[in-house]
Amino acid sequence: DSSGTLPGGQSFAGAAELKQILLRQSAQFTRHFAEQLLTFALGRGVERSDQPTVDQLQQKLTANGNKLSALVLAIVESEPFQKRRKEAPLHATR
Secondary structure (H helix, E strand, C coil): CCEEECCCCCEEECHHHHHHHHHHCHHHHHHHHHHHHHHHHHCCCCCHHHHHHHHHHHHHHHHCCCCHHHHHHHHHHCHHHHCCCCCCCCCCCC
């Protein structure tokens, strides 16, 4: 069964209907997707100070035909990603 209901309450019956819903809400979808991928890349939640970066990521994603590769590149080039804290490597104990 490929039917479902989105958090906003919209129901769909199959991939084609889900696609149409997402296309109608593409700005909201691309922003949320950019936020989630940035969260994963940073290893922390998105903060208020990250919102300008999320705006830029969404713009770059849209400008590049919503290609995942464009979003990944934009995240890697972003200031929060470049300035993230590096974790100390784990050392094996004997």
